[in-house]
Amino acid sequence: MSGARWMDFAGQAIFHTLVAALVVEALVRLWKVRDPQQRTGFRLLALVWPLLVVPAYFLLFPGREEESFRDGRALFAGRHWEDLAFLGIGLYGWWILGMSAFGLGLFLLDLVPWMRARGARSPPWLARSPHARPAQEALARAAAALRMEAPPLAWVDEGPPVLFCTGTRRPTVVISRSAVALLDSEELAGALAHELAHLERRDPTLSWALMGARALMWFNPGVQVLVRAIARDGERVADERAGNASGDRLALASGLLKLFRATEGRGPASAPGSHPLAAALAEPIARARSHDIELRCRALLAPPPHRVPLARMRLAATAVGLGLLLFFVV
Amino acid sequence: MGSTVSEGARALLTMTLVLGGTVAALATLDSVPTWLHGQPRGVRRVDTVEDAERRLQTKVLLPSYFPDTLRWPPSGVRFTRDEGGAVALDFLGKDGTPALLLVESVTDRAIPEGLQGRLAIIQQQSAPLGDGAVLARVVAEDGTLWSQLDWSRGGRRFLLRGRGSLEDLLRMARSTHGETR
Numbered sequence A: 001m002s003g004a005r006w007m008d009f010a011g012q013a014i015f016h017t018l019v020a021a022l023v024v025e026a027l028v029r030l031w032k033v034r035d036p037q038q039r040t041g042f043r044l045l046a047l048v049w050p051l052l053v054v055p056a057y058f059l060l061f062p063g064r065e066e067e068s069f070r071d072g073r074a075l076f077a078g079r080h081w082e083d084l085a086f087l088g089i090g091l092y093g094w095w096i097l098g099m100s101a102f103g104l105g106l107f108l109l110d111l112v113p114w115m116r117a118r119g120a121r122s123p124p125w126l127a128r129s130p131h132a133r134p135a136q137e138a139l140a141r142a143a144a145a146l147r148m149e150a151p152p153l154a155w156v157d158e159g160p161p162v163l164f165c166t167g168t169r170r171p172t173v174v175i176s177r178s179a180v181a182l183l184d185s186e187e188l189a190g191a192l193a194h195e196l197a198h199l200e201r202r203d204p205t206l207s208w209a210l211m212g213a214r215a216l217m218w219f220n221p222g223v224q225v226l227v228r229a230i231a232r233d234g235e236r237v238a239d240e241r242a243g244n245a246s247g248d249r250l251a252l253a254s255g256l257l258k259l260f261r262a263t264e265g266r267g268p269a270s271a272p273g274s275h276p277l278a279a280a281l282a283e284p285i286a287r288a289r290s291h292d293i294e295l296r297c298r299a300l301l302a303p304p305p306h307r308v309p310l311a312r313m314r315l316a317a318t319a320v321g322l323g324l325l326l327f328f329v330v
Numbered sequence B: 001m002g003s004t005v006s007e008g009a010r011a012l013l014t015m016t017l018v019l020g021g022t023v024a025a026l027a028t029l030d031s032v033p034t035w036l037h038g039q040p041r042g043v044r045r046v047d048t049v050e051d052a053e054r055r056l057q058t059k060v061l062l063p064s065y066f067p068d069t070l071r072w073p074p075s076g077v078r079f080t081r082d083e084g085g086a087v088a089l090d091f092l093g094k095d096g097t098p099a100l101l102l103v104e105s106v107t108d109r110a111i112p113e114g115l116q117g118r119l120a121i122i123q124q125q126s127a128p129l130g131d132g133a134v135l136a137r138v139v140a141e142d143g144t145l146w147s148q149l150d151w152s153r154g155g156r157r158f159l160l161r162g163r164g165s166l167e168d169l170l171r172m173a174r175s176t177h178g179e180t181r
Helices: A003-030 A036-060 A067-073 A078-083 A091-119 A130-146 A177-182 A185-200 A203-216 A221-246 A249-262 A276-301 A311-327 B002-036 B049-056 B166-175
Strands: A153-156 A163-166 A172-176 B043-046 B076-080 B086-092 B098-105 B119-126 B134-140 B145-153 B156-162
Touching: A003 A036, A003 A078, A003 A091, A003 A221, A003 A311, A003 B002, A036 A203, A036 A221, A036 A311, A067 B049, A078 A091, A078 B002, A078 B043, A091 A203, A091 A221, A130 A153, A130 A172, A130 A177, A130 A185, A130 A221, A163 A185, A163 A203, A172 A177, A172 A185, A177 A185, A177 A249, A185 A203, A185 A221, A185 A249, A203 A221, A221 A249, A221 A276, A249 A276, A311 B002, B043 B049, B049 B076, B049 B086, B145 B166, B156 B166
Parallel strands: A153 A172
Antiparallel strands: A163 A172, B043 B076, B076 B086, B086 B098, B098 B156, B119 B134, B134 B145, B145 B156
């Protein structure tokens, strides 16, 4: 593919994601889609657009890229903005450059802390510990409530409170001694049911797939934002599943809040010698995370969300409508 | 059953409104560059005659006679796909003021208005360029007087408007079709 064709591909991938995401978000709000599972379906539709539909347009309909289509049939052609130039570069080129830089920034904002965390020395995971018994029992109870087999438990004997699930082939729940000490038995059962709900949905595998999508579309800010929204929905889905299975939504909300306060909720630590912008960047991120936890707790305190009827029909109609509309956007 | 149908109809109506709004927003966004250029919708600017030929996928017929009172290359090249496609070339005189407009429609249909500019015809007569050819005196928006030739040949329609002598204009028109006089 030539440079101009790559530019067209990047431009369309970015623009189609923006349009698809805006249309989907507008419909989610107007149709009052509050169930996180249903909302994820709509957001996944916007996410697959740049990954599958835009490449399919390029492969199956090469005529869309011709000037006759652009000037005659297209509803919107990004290249028409090339007629306006700044410093010798057309505005379409500037727009792609700006959006790509924004997309890369959003990608690095999550990639760098994730790589740092992977590189940091962490306490060892133990397969067995005499202190792990309460957690083992709570895990067995949560698994029974969710009607699934209890996965192996990895025990962390030291360090801050830790509770998460991991593993694509060998799913495992990791819990630390301090997390068990922090939570009462109902909160622990609720929090473990939340992790089991993630494993039931194969969220660890999905999160790798989403990370792959982000890496592939590093230049696309729409994809970066959508993946974050889908990840947040994943947490809400696990909350709902765990809350319904354990029957104690309040305990789950309380456990969530305690774990958050004991870890991220303490606020960003000031690291000597860190970049001057680090604090400025960390502040809004910390605020967004705390807002996210607040929303999750509020949702758990409310009754389970109502599922909109005809969700599949709505999703199919949205896909067809967007397919027709975005075919004429080049 | 009835409530499901009405729920589905409401959902489709909402979706149609959202998509309709998106279509309107995209069409508006697409028109902005032409508005900023001061061109009517559908008229696009290109840098060279070759660019216009490539975009319209046709050869533009140019006069072989070109009076030395005009500057080459054209100061502006515009094209449109309306009415089957047409291209307009604006030429400046040696003094740097607009001196000639050549519009060529690649079909025998009317010359698209977006390429002609606004003017008033004050006098009109048949021109010695074949059936249907018209010679007119026109007044441009700035009040200047121009001579204008409008004719069809070989399945194409031409318009030549100049401020120079009428003889030069006729000679240019004929030279477009290989005629020397």
